[in-house]
Amino acid sequence: MRAITFAGRNIKELLRDPLSYLFCLGFPLLMLIIMTIVNGSIPETTIPAGAAIPEGTPMAPTVFQIHKLTPAITVFGFSFLSLFCCMRVSSDRSGAFLMRLYASPMKGIDYILGYLLPFSVIALAQMILTYAAGDIIAVATGKEAFNVLYMLLSLVLFIPSLLLFIGVGILIGVLFNDKAAPGVCSALITAAALLGGIWMDVDRMGGVWLAICDKLPFYHSVKAARLALSGDFAEMWLPLLICAAYAVVIFCLSVLAFIKKMQSDKK
């Protein structure tokens, strides 16, 4: 019950900050539209992946096609949740607000759930909005509409990514103060975009870059989301499992870090 009360406070703080609408909801939609326009401006090619590309051939990046772009931008949107989550945690810590709560009967689990729940609600809204916008764009640009079942399933399959990004947000908010945390998280947003293959076809690039991306969770998170929306479930499980494993580790680390910080604050 205390967790719900704390979550209620956190969601109010989030919803009353206009920047959270701009970054968590507005920015992913804007990127979706911009990248669709960019994609429409580049001629398509029929050269399959791995085949030799004649010099000077114009390439329409497949990652900007709406069926691949929408799930990737949804994951990209989660990185902004990390930013707002780390800002919430670090600012609560640096002010005396958490000290007041530490003196209350609240327990460690109340804090964690209190931070997790509101950001999960925002993430759900973000997912629905991005997928709905993606579907509208697909139909409007003469592409095939999203499969409703795959879309609904994707929302559930996003849970590991969601936990991963919120966990990262809590972890950064615990480890850094309110001045440093947003900067560190901004670096994460850039890393997630570059290493997740959101704006570039990492598989087509191959080499060292693919090897690096493969070692980190963002690429698997984006890949699982894309495969889920295309209904390619046989291929989806491995990246999903890798992402889930990272999510479990990162989230557990964030919980441990928060509780350890609580205890060290009490020393």
Next chain:
Amino acid sequence: MKTVIKTTELTKRFGTKTAVDHLNLEIFEGEIFGLLGVNGAGKTTTIRMLTGLSAVTEGDAVVMGHSIKTDYQAVKTITNISPQETAVAGQLTVKENLAFIAKIYGLSKEQTDKNIESVFRTLGLGEVQNQKAKTLSGGWQRRLSIAMALITDPKIIFLDEPTLGLDVLSRRELWKIITALKGKITIILTTHYLDEVEALCDRIAVMANGQLKALGTAAALKEQTGKDKLEDAFVAIVGGDGV
């Protein structure tokens, strides 16, 4: 007089530094008790231990029958604190801040509404009840911070430097509010303002280097040191020069 807090050899060390050194004192029900000392005297650390915010290194304190070492969760339900820095949720309104804290302490809806009305009357917060906390002035924020400590009906309230950084008028307003609470609730306040303890406190504990140097009413401290002013008495007690 009923004792509500009794510390026995209460000690806090941070590595080799002793912040609170074998503190022994008793605080009585309904009094305003002042912890007076310069910065680093150990006042805030004492409060942090008494509210369960900081672990005790040695000794113990019993708060209304509950040990802060073994039964701190029970202590948390009967005490509350207004921290040194204003601790309010900026995007929440005054009323929402109060309701939030009341819910955290498990108060029912009816009790919460009743207590909110009560603190509105006591602290005059009714006129800003729908205003977001971040839009309030420093004085009003501090007032809200105290209200958030009172909303849970605590038996004991800790006010850590309640008027620090406030202008003269805001300080005087808060003094009136604290004075109005006298007898209804036990108040422990830390301050380094001598006029504040003299105006508000029934008894004063003077701390220096983590140790209790003197304890008594302002008049008793002056008499004990043979000084006419509390400031001179304080300097004499803590061992400063120029007296």
